[in-house]
Amino acid sequence: MARLYAVPAAVAVALGRWRSTHPWAALSGALWPGVTFVQPVFTWEAMVGIALPLFVVTMASQNIPGLAVLATYNYAPPTRPIFLVTGAASALTALGGAPTVNLAAITAALCASPDADPNPARRWQAAFVGGIGYILFAGLAGVTAVMVTRSPPILIEAVAGLALVGAFGAALMGAVQVEANRTAALVTMLVTASGLSFVGWVRLLGPAAGRAVHLLHWRSPVSQPAK
Incomplete structure (x- = not known):
């Protein structure tokens, strides 16, 4: 199977499906993005209602999974410089209304896996070329946004899911290798995949449940080593 072409094929199917239901005129006025200065207002x-939740969501859904993907492929980058640089870049680009700069989990999965290059020391080239591609395609951000918002959600989910299949398999294998951590890892995955939420905290409930199971396991008399 040509796994390398799975994501481009899914994108091609999404584009074909979109074109069959939307005329090209639907893209009028969205060809060129514009940069508008956004005056910062601090209240x-x-x-409390926007900045803090977005920070938590960014850490829980992008930065932490991004670091986990890198760790899955035996990369251990220093976190302090990464967060300092991405935080400063986020503060700068926020003046133009841009979203936060973070360790995108899907991008990390694409660039850190053996599909990028069999040699781990050469996989940085995939991230470098991908970054240049993002800059070039930024000119078509308006077109992309229109196509994504008007496409069936299942197609967008399929593209993202195919990109994470390899990383998911490696992460799952690593999570269940240690028997003592197996139950906690499975609870984390199952609760997160179930979509169960508490007061809207969907992404944090799975890790919290797994952590609780892990602590209960190590505090139980059965798990204590015999003296």
């Missing part, structure tokens, strides 16, 4: 309501 306690925005800090």
Whole structure:
């Protein structure tokens, strides 16, 4: 199977499906993105109701999974410089209304896997070329946004899911190798995949449940080593 072409094929199917239901005129006015200065306004309501939740979501859904993907492929980058640089870049680009700069989990899965290059020391080239591609395709951000928002959600999910298949398999294998951590890892995955939420915290409930199971396991008399 040509796994390398799975994501481009899914994108091609998504484009074909979109074209069959939408005329090209639907893209009128969206060809060129514009940069507009956004005046920063700091209020306690925005800090508590917007900034803090977005920070937690970014850490839980992008930065931590991104580091986990890198660790799956035996990469151990220093986290402090990464967060300092991405935080400063996020503060700068926020003046133009851009989203936060983070360790995107899907991008990490694509660039860190053996599909990028069998030699781990050469996989940085995939990230470098991918970054240049992102900059070039930024000119078509308006077209992409229109196509994504008007495409069936299942097609977008399929593209993202295919990109993470390899990373998911490697992460799952690593999570269940140690028997003592196996139950906690499976609980984390199952609770997260179930979509169960508590007061809207969908992404954090799975790790919290896994952590609770892990702590209960190590505190139980059965798990304590015999003296």
